[in-house]
Amino acid sequence: MLEKIMELISLKDFKRLKELLEDANHADISECLDELQDEDLAIIFRLLPKDEAADIFAYMEPDTQEKLVSLLSDKEIGEVISELFVDDAADLISEMPANLVTRILKNADPQKRKEINEILKYPEDSAGSIMTTEYVDLRDSLTVKEAFDRIRAIGLDKETVYICYVLDNSRHLIGVTTVKDLLMHDYDTKIRDIMEENVVTINTTDDQEEVAKMFDKYDYLAMPVVDGENRMVGIVTVDDAIDVMSEENEEDFEKMAGMAPSDESYMKTSIFTLYKNRIVWLLFLMLSATFTGIIITRYEEAFAHVAILVSFIPMIMDAGGNCGSQSSTMVIRGLATDDIELKDAFKVWAKEAVVAVMCGATLAVVNGVRIMIMYPDRPDKLLLAAVIGLTLIITALLAKSMGALLPMLAKILKMDPATMASPLITTVVDTCSIFIYFNIAVLLMHIAV
Amino acid sequence: MLEKIMELISLKDFKRLKELLEDANHADISECLDELQDEDLAIIFRLLPKDEAADIFAYMEPDTQEKLVSLLSDKEIGEVISELFVDDAADLISEMPANLVTRILKNADPQKRKEINEILKYPEDSAGSIMTTEYVDLRDSLTVKEAFDRIRAIGLDKETVYICYVLDNSRHLIGVTTVKDLLMHDYDTKIRDIMEENVVTINTTDDQEEVAKMFDKYDYLAMPVVDGENRMVGIVTVDDAIDVMSEENEEDFEKMAGMAPSDESYMKTSIFTLYKNRIVWLLFLMLSATFTGIIITRYEEAFAHVAILVSFIPMIMDAGGNCGSQSSTMVIRGLATDDIELKDAFKVWAKEAVVAVMCGATLAVVNGVRIMIMYPDRPDKLLLAAVIGLTLIITALLAKSMGALLPMLAKILKMDPATMASPLITTVVDTCSIFIYFNIAVLLMHIAV
Structure with a gap:
């Protein structure tokens, strides 16, 4: 449809353009308008039937709305606002820069202005801020x-x-x-x-x-x-409820990957904003990983004696991280959908603990077999398999326990459980699992440190 | 409300119970029924007004529905089915064990049976399977x-x-x-x-x-x-569309944490099922991490000379993993919501690459300062900061490129982009980043391997 519109604009065939716009679906038209340049945008918008223009306007992306408001005359703005539902008008105003807000409110009729201000006084993300007064x-x-x-x-x-x-x-x-x-x-x-x-x-x-x-x-x-x-x-x-659902879900996905949530489209987010949303967590997690480094330094003697110990560090870290993020995801989502309640904490932990031991034991056995195959000539291969197997079981238990309990703790502390997701759990579990690993190694292999 | 119902059952005060049920909201009643024991469940269900029972039935959890169907007489089942909307009846049947399916279909009137079978013939997850024929x-x-x-x-x-x-x-x-x-x-x-x-x-x-x-x-x-x-x-x-939305979202959360998706409630999933859904990915990822171990073994000489190199392994792995999962989450969600299309691949990659270099450089500088503070007496502290800083920048670039491109590749190959999330990306990036790390170290520090 966009190509068709562009073609008709370049041909200046406004009659056929008007017909095309009259027949098309409002959501589809607004999707096309989001792609147009300033002048074309104003041309098309003025061709729209008066009684449909406001509905199409409501479907547009915030930055297209902003562009359009700055292109329209005061009279035209007044017409659009008077046709908009109050909740859409309030949404519009909360997204616009101050100078446009003044223009919009100035051109709205007094009754509408009163209703819009009524909704704007409710806190962001409250039911009041998404409701409409037109029922x-x-x-x-x-x-x-x-x-x-x-x-x-x-x-x-x-x-x-x-x-x-x-x-x-x-x-x-x-x-x-x-x-x-x-x-x-x-x-x-x-x-x-x-x-x-x-x-x-x-x-x-x-x-x-x-x-x-x-x-x-x-x-x-x-x-x-x-x-x-x-x-x-x-x-x-219900359509506003659907929007809220999508928005809150995207926020959770972003938080759970260690990013500051943003409700803008990825394609329209600037590079600097992306950088800003990500770097804080990256820095925090990098500095937390320092602890793991300090622990490793303490056990230099261990791997100076048994160099192969170092080669298992990545595997143990990854296994711990993955175990932890599986559990934290289940618990974070369970809390978000009310499937899990805080009073279930012990039941959830017990369940995760059993699953952890089962997963840890399976990993330990498979890894043991792998060591037997890869290092058939090492005299300490059984001992090595035992050290790593035991580490895997304890790490899985620890990782799944933290994955289950930290999101609940966050909820008790009135924080968002979604922040207790993979990145944080992985970093915390890393430190613990490396500590456990070297302690078991030193103990079972009788290494002096 | 549940306590009130339990109390009235124990008092056998069926008159007040009936009144309570008549006034209450259907979704709320079904939530209570989900919590009741077999006998109580049948008692309450029989007290419900005939014309409301089917609607309340439709709101129940699948296992409560199953319990109830096995408790009711053939005649009662027939009554419920005839009042159910066709899409709810088809849902019910696709969740029940075979013996109950036979009983349900036998007791449905022929017209309803025909309509139910009509819907059941559509593939799972198709529009046909969630539609109703009653319009x-x-x-x-x-x-x-x-x-x-x-x-x-x-x-x-x-x-x-x-x-x-x-x-x-x-x-x-x-x-x-x-x-x-x-x-x-x-x-x-x-x-x-x-x-x-x-x-x-x-x-x-x-x-x-x-x-x-x-x-x-x-x-x-x-x-x-x-x-x-x-x-x-x-x-x-729209209510069925909302259910699909929630279901698909939960599936994506689970896949992105390296689990087989399941549409059952966490609290009702058995320990064995949880184990089964998780262990496959854990095993796969553990075995993939072996490559990282092999690379480390190849560079034993390097850390035998400069032992401190080992202590930065966790930090580099975590930074790479976190960078990668940030990008893959953004791209996976962008693809899921149609914000990102395959034709944007180059634009997305370019954006991620710039953000990666900015993030990598910030991490490198902060980490450099940290090394200066923690090891003021090491003669090679500047060289060490350079090795790790360079590794961080290249790792970030690599991690964010993979995070951006692998989900798109999955989409081209008709796979679900959500499988290209944090766990897989982290494991792949680990191997690459450790390889890069030791190569840079060997090169800049002139270590013979």
């Missing part, structure tokens, strides 16, 4: 017929009309009903007789991650957001 | 009024009524309309005048992960599934 409210005294009339009258600007919220005089949420329920009842049924009174609500201050989990659990299309006094203030819709 | 279809000649009548008549058993699909005589999909659109138009408007003809469709054979991505992009509540001839066969709803 359908009903009274319980209405009939189904009257409810439909109300939806027809006010529904056009609402983000969803399928879930309707029943409020009392003080805007307390007393029930919820769906258009499906309305359709399945006679026109003269009262709302109070069909509404569901047991409503699951979200609080404005709830974390957005918790909100996303509730959507995963309850399968709703929208959920009501209430303030401290159960007064309805807005709704979160 | 509202309309003709383009109907008026809005007639459309509402049809929805009222057939809507009760449909998974969603909000999106209606307009089919021609041969069941080809020719348009789509929403209840919101219907509500916003007069009762005598024809469907053909308001339907959207440009419909985004899913093919039955599309991968479920692609389907989930389309929901993330287009923000739809449901999407139509068509066969090879554009004949409509079913719909996928």
Whole structure:
């Protein structure tokens, strides 16, 4: 589609361009706009049907939105903002530089401006910051017929009309009903007789991650957001919950690989930002690895006598690191999805410990066989296999225990368990496993240090 | 709520129990049922209102469903199955042991059985296997009024009524309309005048992960599934797409930590299964690490002369591993979310290379300072800092290049990029970095090997 658009622009065939844009899907159009140069972007945007432009605008990448806002006139900005849903408008404003924010708010109509500011006052990542205030409210005294009339009258600007919220005089949420329920009842049924009174609500201050989990659990299309006094203030819709889910997942992937999380696209992140997000952890982990180096220095005598000991260092370090990251990943994800709770700590540890001994023993046996094959002429080959086998079992036990317990400890300390992932666990386990390795070697091989 | 239920069971107060269950949310009830013993489970399930039991059943964990099916009579099973949505019934059957499958299918009514078998014939993880065949279809000649009548008549058993699909005589999909659109138009408007003809469709054979991505992009509540001839066969709803998203994400987390993915809950996975999922990669990686050991053995002379060289092995290995897993995570996730495409390979590599040199240089400088401080009296301290600094820069460049390119290579080879994550990259980078390290040391320090 992008090539088609480019071609029509270069031909200046605005009539066919307009037709093409009228038929196309909004998400697809905005994807094309993200790729266009400034002038072309403004041309295309002005060709869009007025009533569809705002929806297409909402799908665009933040930097395309920024480009476009700086290209449009005050009047045009006002038109787009008035058509945007309040949550999308608030999102837009939180991403723009200050001078554009002023222009946007100046050109919004007063009512919209008030609603946007309302949402902007909620802390980042709270339910309040992702909700929209545009929902359908009903009274319980209405009939189904009257409810439909109300939806027809006010529904056009609402983000969803399928879930309707029943409020009392003080805007307390007393029930919820769906258009499906309305359709399945006679026109003269009262709302109070069909509404569901047991409503699951979200609080404005709830974390957005918790909100996303509730959507995963309850399968709703929208959920009501209430303030401290159960007064309805807005709704979160399922598409916003999906966005939160993707965002939080990407953050976890990044944290678990030892990077500062960022919600920008990789392709659009600058080299300096990538460097900045990565170097802190790299430095921290490099300096932590110094401890392993210091331990090795203490055992110089050991490998001066038995040089082959050095050649097993990488294998032991890798085995420990991999064992640890398997466990930490399971526990971090388990905590994130509420599959594992803190009260399960002992059960989880016990499980990991048994798996660790089984894995460690398997590695020890396979490695023993390998040593027999690779060094058939060494007189100390059995002793060597024993030293390394024992190290592998203890290292696996230690690595899996840390992998299981450190994320839980982080949770207790109100830190994000995702920081206790592979990079950190590997570095900590390295130090311990090398220490264990040389101690076992010195002991079993009777080396004087 | 669970305690309340347990208490009422022990008091045998079935009247209050029934009231409690009538008011409660279905997802919450099923969560409680997952925790109950066999007898209690059957008691509670029989107390549930008939029309709600199937919905609550659909929310349960597979093993609770299995327990329950074996406790219920044939008649009761038949009732539940007839109320279940077809996609949930098909899910149920694909999770049950063979003897229960036979019982379930025997007790389903013939029409339902046919529909279930229809869905079961699609390959696992395809759009066909997660769709439901229960949707509202309309003709383009109907008026809005007639459309509402049809929805009222057939809507009760449909998974969603909000999106209606307009089919021609041969069941080809020719348009789509929403209840919101219907509500916003007069009762005598024809469907053909308001339907959207440009419909985004899913093919039955599309991968479920692609389907989930389309929901993330287009923000739809449901999407139509068509066969090879554009004949409509079913719909996928947003709640199923959310389930796929969570499932695929957890799989990626597990693969990226070197484990065979499993879609069972951690708490319910047996120790043997955990062992089995983990040991294969551990063994593979341990044996790969042997190469690093062989390289070290070749340079015994080097560290016999300069023993301190050994103490930097862990730090170099960790730095390389961490650099590599940062890059591979970014690229694997970028590929998974379509932020990075294969045609960007060179751009991505170039970006990673620059970041690598910046990170490597920073590590080299900090490490140089550390060596000056820790070993002020060594005459070769500058040379040592140079050897290690140079190794760090080359290792970072190599690690980040592999981290960027191996996931892309996997994608070209039609493998899952997620297998090219931290564990594998770390092991490969280890071997290379140790080789580079000793070569630089031998060269710069003029050691004869």
